[in-house]
Ligand code: HEC
């Protein structure tokens with residue numbers, strides 16, 4: 001019996017398309033096409049998150065855009081120039097290794113690949129302290145100084161005991177940890193209120209965000225009403241809105257806080273400017289606060305144009321357009337092994353214990369003017385794109401957090417070398433991620449806790465397959 005089963009597994013591994021149908025002509029079920037027919041690639045290797053979607057028509061532009069994501073920016077003129085004078089990282093990939101997510105670390109180090117936390121210095125009410133940019137800058141080009149010397153950032157991981165004494169119903173135990181972050185006052189260059197607090201946030205994957213952009217806004221509004229009618233999203237009576245590239249308010253769908261509404265004015269297009277401080281025609285000023293600019297002027301340094309706008313910028317709009325073709329055109333890796341009986345069992349549990357209330361399995365895209373090939377596709381991101389309060393201990397800035405897409409998660413370790421989860425990367429395994437689901441997901445978590453060991457394992461197998 002065991003032998004027969006492992007043969008089935010081995011044979012499906014050999015099929016390049018990820019399915020295990022005995023008839024090669026037979027079509028795979030639609031769930032395999034995570035990013036729809038035009039946004040999915042059948043690749044399960046370590047570069048699975050870096051692939052071009054079939055919908056992309058200008059491949060050369062895609063490759064030019066890819067370079068902007070992968071390269072390290074430097075100071076001065078020339079290709080890859082324009083870094084600083086104050087900045088967060090020299091490249092996107094430092095925080096998004098293998099195009100995936102950063103990992104949980106004990107020590108913040110902006111030079112280290114994959115050490116990708118964003119840091120926020122905020123007031124107890126969650127508003128950012130005004131001397132600092134929302135995304136804290138810890139690097140500067142000499143003789144400029146950064147607002148904070150990053151060696152003063154301390155991340156402590158604290159053991160947490162939950163309401164069940166960290167035990168499943170069957171008696172098996174687990175461990176949970178959460179971060180407490182501080183910055184030594186002596187490491188802070190600018191004025192800060194005495195009761196300042198510090199939070200961290202890990203990254204989200206980049207792939208598939210072009211497809212999420214193609215979901216009609218009305219579908220998200222409809223989903224929000226539907227969830228409210230079922231008792232979810234109660235504390236969040238209104239949807240979050242954020243300005244698009246034309247200055248119009250649209251429903252936020254990107255980042256943990258849903259603070260960005262379109263990809264064109266999204267986290268990536270913004271990061272290209274504010275992570276590196278490389279200016280371009282639509283952002284011809286520095287990402288810096290008045291407090292920092294005044295401090296630099298006090299030190300006798302040149303600050304001409306920092307706030308008011310530069311005549312000459314460091315990146316052209318043509319380069320930015322290429323970057324957006326790459327960004328939008330990244331494919332999602334196809335699901336794997338869905339026909340495996342254990343994965344099937346896990347899928348049934350995922351649906352029956354209520355995970356799909358928030359991890360909405362599929363959406364249908366509308367007409368996409370940016371990438372017409374992405375129009376009218378059924379995609380499988382496993383998120384409702386809405387914010388929920390999971391009642392987490394020490395949530396940092398994210399009391400309400402957008403449901404993270406689960407597509408591609410099973411390949412995360414292989415593509416990035418880590419698979420830490422949740423907004424601050426506190427979860428080291430799928431089980432821990434689920435066990436941090438309280439608040440709106442309390443009942444769902446209890447159902448998970450009450451499953452048998454083999455059922456829990458099956459559920460995780462399903463998460464690994466999608
Ligand atoms: C300092 C580390 C860091 C760097 C460098 C960085 N990011 Fe991010 N990125 C993050 C974090 C943290 C998040 C989650 C932020 C949030 O939710 O507010 C994120 C989120 C995103 C998302 C949102 C995904 C989603 O589903 O909402 C995209 C897209 C993205 N980044 C693209 C980029 C691009 C493109 C670059 C380079 C131009 C870049 N990032 C550079 C830290 C970084």
Ligand code: HEC
Pocket residue numbers: 232350353354355356357358359387388390398401402403404405406409420421422423424430433434437440441444445448463
């Ligand atoms: C009430 C809504 C809700 C329900 C129900 C829910 N989730 Fe979540 N889930 C979320 C939110 C919100 C996050 C992001 C939380 C964060 O990052 O702090 C999340 C994150 C996750 C993550 C981590 C993803 C990552 O990459 O960081 C996993 C895994 C996950 N959920 C699995 C499940 C499973 C399995 C179930 C069913 C047992 C479930 N969730 C039920 C809302 C929900």
